[in-house]
């Protein structure tokens with residue numbers, strides 16, 4: 001039986017992580033990120049994840065998607081580069097060349113998508129971070145693909161996706177059971193379980209955010225979190241603090257917007273990020 005509440009993540013983490021940029025820096029300083037996302041019916045997920053990554057501060061962002069979405073992506077996020085994820089050679093080069101790889105938003109579960117998930121898990125290594133979200137998690141669950149990369153792994157399921165992956169019905173997704181399932185998948189993987197007051201499982205520690213609201217129950221909200229997570233790790237480096245800050249800022253901005261907006265749009269959270277990050281980075285600690 002769970003008696004103690006999980007540790008809450010304090011907002012001070014935001015000021016610790018979001019520090020002023022060094023004058024001599026350049027785009028390479030803030031990391032290279034590859035977003036593998038989108039398919040015929042889910043172009044918006046790729047746009048939101050990519051836009052969130054760019055707005056969160058990743059130095060160079062490439063999106064691997066289906067070419068029919070290039071125009072939409074280039075129009076919405078001209079800062080991002082595009083590659084065709086059907087082109088195995090280009091895709092492999094991109095997997096090898098990026099520090100952070102986020103895969104899954106709007107990818108669907110086609111045979112092409114299955115191949116993309118396998119390509120990422122088979123070709124990433126120690127100094128990289130792989131963020132597994134949405135369709136990538138569904139594919140891993142359905143195809144029973146082992147999480148065998150030596151890269152850092154962050155899984156970001158909602159409760160339905162975690163049910164598929166862990167076989168735990170939602171009422172059974174307790175702290176104890178979740179830790180046990182992570183051990184079976186990959187003991188080094190980080191789990192971000194998205195819900196009202198989302199949870200982080202990191203090594204043998206667990207944390208919860210005390211932010212977020214039902215106005216955020218809007219399609220594309222998780223795709224946006226994936227982009228923020230990718231952008232933060234790319235820019236601030238992989239650490240527990242970076243993961244906590246990315247998860248928290250998404251909901252803190254969501255809460256700010258919900259004061260005046262009944263429904264919180266993912267694109268509005270993205271738009272607000274750079275200004276809020278500037279405010280945090282200049283505040284005294």
Ligand SMILES: NC(=O)C1=CN([C@@H]2O[C@H](COP(=O)(O)OP(=O)(O)OC[C@H]3O[C@@H](n4cnc5c(N)ncnc54)[C@H](OP(=O)(O)O)[C@@H]3O)[C@@H](O)[C@H]2O)[C@@H](O)CC1
Pocket residue numbers: 041042043044045046104105106107108134135138158159160161194195219220221222223
């Ligand atoms: N604009 C775009 O392009 C968008 C594209 N998107 C892309 O669509 C793809 C499919 O992703 P998905 O999350 O929409 O559907 P899926 O994987 O079938 O999971 C839903 C199942 O889980 C259940 N469920 C239980 N608890 C839940 C919870 N807390 N939160 C959510 N669901 C919960 C739920 O139960 P129900 O709602 O039926 O009660 C249902 O049975 C993926 O690639 C994604 O990136 C979206 O991001 C939207 C915007």
Ligand SMILES: Nc1ncnc2c1ncn2[C@@H]1O[C@H](COP(=O)(O)OP(=O)(O)O)[C@@H](O)[C@H]1O
Pocket residue numbers: 134157158194195196197198211212213214215216217218219220221222223224225
């Ligand atoms: N009632 C709620 N309270 C707090 N946060 C919520 C609520 N509903 C949704 N969210 C947040 O919105 C996001 C939804 O993610 P997800 O279901 O993956 O969206 P999508 O796949 O449509 O992009 C998560 O970060 C979740 O925590």
Ligand SMILES: [Mg+2]
Pocket residue numbers: 133134158222223
């Ligand atoms: Mg999602």
